[in-house]
Amino acid sequence: MVELSRNDARTDKVTAGQVDEGLKLCARYGLHPALLFMEQVGVPRPVALRVLCSPEHYRQRDRRRVPRS
Template sequence: MAEQSRNDARSDLVTAGQVDEGLKLCARYGVHPALLFMEQVGVPRRVALRVLCSPEHFRQRDRRRQPRPVR
């Protein structure tokens, strides 16, 4: 599997919003209800599990439309 780069622009704002809602649910009710919500709204299970179970792999409010310039 190709590793996601933090320089990739987040292009799917709908999924990004659903993931944000899932993270709010996770903080309030726990991982299982958040996972069920994300699956129900169409977030791929692999993405939902990565975000909920591996916080070091999810993006931190970084919704650039363009990648960061290479230095």
């Protein structure tokens, strides 16, 4: 199993964008609408629950504009 750290670059930009939108919905409308949105757009339920229920695990924006090669 590959171990990922909090600083690893996001590899799935689509899912990352959907999670970010879900977090915005959570801040505005609450947990349940955000979870429903994430499930509808295909974010895996364990991922959605982890980011919605554990703010300390939210990824911060990637600091690099261009990933290392």
